[in-house]
Amino acid sequence: xxxxxxxxxxxxxxxxxxxxxxxxxxxxxxxxxxVVIEVDRKVIYDIPLTGESKAKIIQVEEGNGQYNRIEIKxxxxxxxxxNCPDKICVKWSAIRNNxxxxxxxxxxxxxxxxxxxxxxxIDSLSS
Amino acid sequence: MxxxxxxxxxxxxxxxxxxxxxxxxxxxxxxxxxIAGCGISKGTGTPEKxxxxxxxxxxxxxxxxxxxxxxxxxxxxxVRINEIDQRMNALHxxxxxxxxxxxxxxxxxxxxxxxxxxxxxxxYSSLSHEVFDIAILPLAKLWNINEERNRNxxxxxxxxxxxxxxxxxxxxxxxxxxxxxxxxxxxxxxGLDLGAIAKGYAADEVARIFKENEIASGMINLGGNVxxxxxxxxxxxxxxxxxxxxxxxxxxxxxxxxxxxxxxxVTSGDYERFYIQNGIRYHHILDASTGAPSRxxxxxxxxxxxxxxxxxxxSTTVFILGVQKGLDYLKQFPGVDALLVTxxxxxxxxxxxxxxxxxxxxxxxLQP
Numbered sequence: 001x002x003x004x005x006x007x008x009x010x011x012x013x014x015x016x017x018x019x020x021x022x023x024x025x026x027x028x029x030x031x032x033x034x035v036v037i038e039v040d041r042k043v044i045y046d047i048p049l050t051g052e053s054k055a056k057i058i059q060v061e062e063g064n065g066q067y068n069r070i071e072i073k074x075x076x077x078x079x080x081x082x083n084c085p086d087k088i089c090v091k092w093s094a095i096r097n098n099x100x101x102x103x104x105x106x107x108x109x110x111x112x113x114x115x116x117x118x119x120x121x122i123d124s125l126s127s
Numbered sequence: 128m129x130x131x132x133x134x135x136x137x138x139x140x141x142x143x144x145x146x147x148x149x150x151x152x153x154x155x156x157x158x159x160x161x162i163a164g165c166g167i168s169k170g171t172g173t174p175e176k177x178x179x180x181x182x183x184x185x186x187x188x189x190x191x192x193x194x195x196x197x198x199x200x201x202x203x204x205x206v207r208i209n210e211i212d213q214r215m216n217a218l219h220x221x222x223x224x225x226x227x228x229x230x231x232x233x234x235x236x237x238x239x240x241x242x243x244x245x246x247x248x249x250x251y252s253s254l255s256h257e258v259f260d261i262a263i264l265p266l267a268k269l270w271n272i273n274e275e276r277n278r279n280x281x282x283x284x285x286x287x288x289x290x291x292x293x294x295x296x297x298x299x300x301x302x303x304x305x306x307x308x309x310x311x312x313x314x315x316x317x318g319l320d321l322g323a324i325a326k327g328y329a330a331d332e333v334a335r336i337f338k339e340n341e342i343a344s345g346m347i348n349l350g351g352n353v354x355x356x357x358x359x360x361x362x363x364x365x366x367x368x369x370x371x372x373x374x375x376x377x378x379x380x381x382x383x384x385x386x387x388x389x390x391x392x393v394t395s396g397d398y399e400r401f402y403i404q405n406g407i408r409y410h411h412i413l414d415a416s417t418g419a420p421s422r423x424x425x426x427x428x429x430x431x432x433x434x435x436x437x438x439x440x441x442s443t444t445v446f447i448l449g450v451q452k453g454l455d456y457l458k459q460f461p462g463v464d465a466l467l468v469t470x471x472x473x474x475x476x477x478x479x480x481x482x483x484x485x486x487x488x489x490x491x492x493l494q495p
Contacts, residue, residue, distance in 0.1 A: 005149050012153055016160040041181050041205070091377040100379075101180070108182045123359070124189075125379050126392040126429060127351035127370035127399065 033098065033116025035077055037070065040108045049096075049113060051075045062107045070111060077111060079104070174344075174360055181205045183212045184326060186350030192337060193344040193360045200340035204333040208349070211329045214241050215321045217264060227310045228264065228318040234302075234309035242308045244321055244328050244436070245301070251324070251440035252298040256456070258447040259440065260415035262301055264318025265292040267413065270420070281402050283409070289418035292316070296415050326352040327393060327439025334435070351399075354391040354435050364483075367392045371488055372427040372468055382488040383466065385431065385480060393438035395446040396427040414447045423449030429466040431480055437463070450475050 037045040039062050047056070055073040057080075062068075068089060069081040078094035079102055089104040095111070097119035102111045177197035180189045188208060190201050214237075217224045223237040237245070248261035269284045269292055300313040312319070326349045337345050337356050345356040346365060355365040364386035374380030376398070385392060397410035397420075414421040428446035430438040441463060445453035450467050454475065457463050464479040474493045476484055486493055 009149065009152065012156050016156060019160055038180065041179060088377055093375065093378040103180070103187045105182060105185075105187055110180045110187070112180070121366055122368045122381070122384065123191075123365045124346050124348045124353050124355070125351065125368045125370055125381060126353045126394045127396065 031115035033075075034114055035072060036112045036114055038110045038112070047072070049075060049077070049116065060107075060109055062109060066107045068104050068107055068109055077102070077113065079111070082107070176360075177201055179205070181208065183208045184216065184329065184350065186326075188350065189346075189348045190333065191346040192342045194340065194342040196340040197342065200337050200342050200345075203340070204336050204347075207332050207336060208329050211240065211325065211332065214238050215244060215325050215328075217318065217320050217322075223310075224319050224321060227312060231312040231315050231317055234304065234307065234311045236307065236309050239308060240328075242303065242305070242310070244324060245310055245319065246303060246305075247328075247436055248319075248321060248324050248440070249298050249301060249303065251437075251444065254459075255444045256448070256452075257416045258414050258421070259323070259444040260296055260298045261319055261321060261323070262296055262298050262312070262317055263323075263413060263415060264320040265295045265316060266415070266418055267320050267322075268318075270409070270411075270413065281404055281409070283404065284418075293418055296418070323443045324436050324439045326350055327391070327434075327436035330354040330391060330435035352391075352393050352435060352439065355387050355389065358388050364388055368487075369394055369427070369429050369466065370396065370398070372396050372398050373472070374488075380488075382468070382491045383474070383484060383486045385466075386483045386485075387431065390431055390433065391435040391438045392429060392431050393435060393442045394427060394429040395442040398426070412443060412446055421447040423447060423453075424469045425449055425453070425467055426470055427466075427468040428453065431464040431466070432460075432462055441465075 033049040035047050035049050036043055037060055039060065044060060045058060049072065051074055053074050055071050058070045060068045060070060067083055068079050071078055071080045076094045076096045079089040079092065082090050082104060084104055084106040089102055092102050095102055095113055098113055098116045099118060100113050174193045175197060176191065176193055178189065178191040179201050180187060190204055192200050213219060213221060214223050216222050217228060219225060223241040227235045227237065252260045269288060295314055295316045300317060302311040302313060330347050330349050330352050333347050334354055334356060343357045344360050347354040353367050355367065359365060365388065367385050367387055368381035369383045371380040371382040395412055397408060397412065399411060401408055401410040410420045412421050413419065425446050428442050430442040430445065432438050441460065445456060445465060445467065448456055450469060453467060454465065457465055464477040466480065467475040468491065472491045474486060474491050476493060
């Protein structure tokens with residue numbers, strides 16, 4: 001074979017290697033992180049979670065005037081305002097890792113982070 | 128001069144076949160790459176994870192399953208949880224329990240699920256040295272536990288008010304007829320409240336549905352009431368954390384982790400629904416024998432066992448009894464382990480779970 005043939009063959013192998021490695025890393029990290037917002041078990045929003053410093057505000061309206069205002073900023077998600085009675089979701093600590101959630105029980109709303117880095121290795125919390 | 132001329136016809140043929148060979152190799156490799164790319168997520172042998180969060184029984188329920196019938200298992204489970212809620216929630220005007228409570232002195236026919244749970248509740252009430260009683264509703268109402276939270280208005284019941292309901296808190300006055308599937312409250316003003324055991328029952332039902340759908344690996348969490356099915360898909364144990372009773376209130380901070388397979392973990396604590404007035408913490412776990420929130424010194428009681436309805440009943444009972452009486456009480460229940468935390472952050476653990484227990488918050492000290 002000519003030198004050119006070897007270059008092509010080698011490039012093909014390198015590309016595959018990179019592809020496999022990337023796919024593996026992606027699987028291990030759970031894929032690119034994204035924020036999923038559900039109301040009553042239905043997905044309303046599914047947005048990539050980026051490290052952008054510009055805040056993204058999402059107003060989730062659950063009907064009957066109920067709402068939760070969510071802020072996504074610098075890879076961190078929090079509820080900044082809500083009109084539920086106890087505002088537990090607003091007081092709740094901000095989330096940023098795979099598997100973390102914020103829930104608003106009266107509004108039947110869940111915010112989940114899927115993909116990305118997993119902090120710690122807890123599968124469930126008994127409380 | 129080009130090679131062709133120099134080396135003659137034979138060489139040309141060989142170069143052409145070299146190319147074809149190379150093309151074939153490249154094609155094969157690209158094909159392999161595509162297959163590998165698609166296969167990476169599934170080809171590693173990890174089954175698809177289905178995780179769903181629903182709202183019922185006045186709390187948040189998260190179900191996680193691995194298996195081909197995952198979606199069906201989860202959907203059926205949420206339907207079942209809602210069904211149990213509708214039948215047994217004392218506040219739902221259509222529920223069996225509401226109807227029983229509304230007709231004292233009468234035999235009220237209930238669904239066999241409700242009958243089962245009430246019968247179990249009466250059983251645990253009878254064993255508990257009078258501290259756990261499913262006929263607790265009048266007392267719960269007095270302490271405003273079930274009603275809409277009034278964060279700014281806490282009216283502590285007077286001892287006269289408590290005395291006024293004491294004779295109505297009596298599981299002996301609950302008559303059940305198994306052949307007719309009826310329940311009767313023998314006194315006016317009585318009321319059943321299955322809040323202490325309904326989630327446990329629901330968790331056991333979800334576990335049954337998972338198994339019927341051949342789910343070998345799954346995690347059930349009904350408002351903090353945990354039940355793990357099998358191992359995790361990679362064969363490792365499920366890591367279940369226990370909420371830190373004095374951790375940041377609105378967070379998932381924990382003080383310990385248990386590694387489990389096919390077990391339920393149920394915790395009763397004084398930090399879920401409480402208020403502090405005049406330096407006293409008024410929490411939601413009522414001692415039927417005193418008519419007030421228990422003061423046994425325990426701030427968190429975790430039960431680890433096979434059946435969730437049992438864990439639910441026992442965690443409440445042991446929480447009220449305290450460490451010594453609680454551990455003694457548990458001796459009659461085989462296969463039940465406990466993790467108890469007192470106000471001074473001392474942790475008492477039964478032998479069976481010491482090997483699978485890791486205390487992660489060093490403020491909490493495991494007692495020998």
